[in-house]
C-alpha cells in the first residue's frame with residue numbers, strides 16, 4: 001500500500017481489483033456522467049490566492065461540527081453496501097474515522113448494522129443517514145436504533161425519492177452479492193436487491209428503491225421527523241438556496257450541499273458550484289457542509305474558503321476499503337489531512353478560521369487582467 005500516495009492512486013488500484021458489478025456501482029454516476037466529471041472539473045476551475053509571512057510554524061486543522069470537536073474539517077459521506085469493497089465494510093470504515101477523529105456517516109443501506117458499527121467504533125463521531133421508507137414504523141425504528149447506539153445526528157437524504165438512472169448498473173443488472181445482507185433489516189428487506197423488472201431500468205437498485213422508499217415526501221414531513229427524534233437533523237442533497245431556506249426555516253441544524261456524487265440527475269451543477277449561493281442564503285443560520293468530487297487537500301481548502309464548515313467524501317473511502325480495509329481508509333484519511341495541512345501552511349493559514357473567502361477565486365478572475 002505504501003506505493004499509493006494520493007487518492008487517485010487508490011482509485012486506480014481499486015478499479016483493478018474490484019469485481020465489475022461492485023466497481024461500476026461505486027464508480028458510476030447518472031446518465032452520461034457529465035456532472036460526475038464536473039464535480040472534479042469545477043474544483044480545477046478555482047484558483048487559490050496564497051498569503052505569506054504569517055507564521056505557519058504550527059498548524060491546527062481541528063474544528064467543531066454540531067458542537068463536537070473533530071481533528072479536521074473532513075468526514076466520510078454515507079455510501080451503501082461497503083462490504084462489496086472489503087469484508088470489514090462499514091465497521092472498518094468507521095474504525096478508520098475513529099482513529100483519525102473525523103465524522104463517519106453510516107448509510108441506511110449498509111452491510112454492517114447500526115449496532116455493529118456502534119460496537120466496533122464506540123468513540124467515533126457517528127452520524128446516521130436516513131432514507132424514509134413507505135413503512136413509517138420501520139423508519140421510526142431505524143431512527144430510534146441510531147439514537148440508542150450513540151449516533152450524534154440524523155442526515156436526511158432529500159434528493160432520492162427514487163434513484164437516478166445509472167447506466168452501468170442497468171447494464172450489469174446490479175444485484176447485491178448473495179453472501180451479503182442489508183444489515184439494518186430482516187428477511188425480505190435484507191436481501192431483495194435484485195432486478196425484478198426487465199429491460200431499460202432493470203437495475204436491482206432502482207427496483208428496491210421504487211418498491212420501498214417514500215416518493216411522496218414533502219417539506220411538512222420534516223416536522224414529523226423532528227417530532228420523533230432528539231437528534232439534530234441535517235438535510236443532505238440540497239442544491240439551491242430556495243430549498244436551503246425552507247430547511248433552515250423548519251429548524252434543521254445543517255445543510256449538506258450535494259448532488260449525491262452525481263448519481264441522481266445528470267447536468268445538475270457541481271456541488272462546489274452550488275455552494276456559494278447557499279452559504280450566502282443560510283450560512284449565518286445553519287452549518288453548511290458539502291460533498292462531491294473532493295479528492296485532494298486543495299479541494300478541502302477551496303470548499304472551506306467558499307463557506308463550508310465541513311467537507312465530506314464518499315468514493316475515496318471505498319477505494320481505501322478496497323485497498324486494505326481499515327488500514328486503507330486510514331491511509332486515505334491521512335493523505336487528505338496531510339495535503340490539507342500542507343495547503344494551509346503554504347497559503348498562510350495556521351487555523352481553519354484563517355481560510356478566508358478572498359483566498360479562492362474562479363480562474364476568470366485572472367483573464368480580466
Ligand SMILES: Cc1cc2nc3c(=O)[nH]c(=O)nc-3n(C[C@H](O)[C@H](O)[C@H](O)COP(=O)(O)O)c2cc1C
Pocket residue numbers: 025026027039077078079080107108109129157236258259260261262263291292293294312313314315316
Ligand atoms: C457507491 C455510492 C453509494 C452511495 N450511497 C449513498 C447512501 O446510501 N445514502 C446517501 O445519502 N448518499 C449515498 N451516496 C452519495 C454520497 O453520500 C456522497 O454524496 C457522494 O459519494 C459524494 O461524492 P464523492 O463520491 O465524489 O465524494 C452514495 C454514493 C456512492 C458513490
Ligand SMILES: CCCCCCC(=O)C(=O)O
Pocket residue numbers: 079080109160193204205208209260263
Ligand atoms: C439497494 C438500495 C440502493 C441504495 C443505494 C444507496 C445510494 O444512495 C446510492 O447512491 O447508490
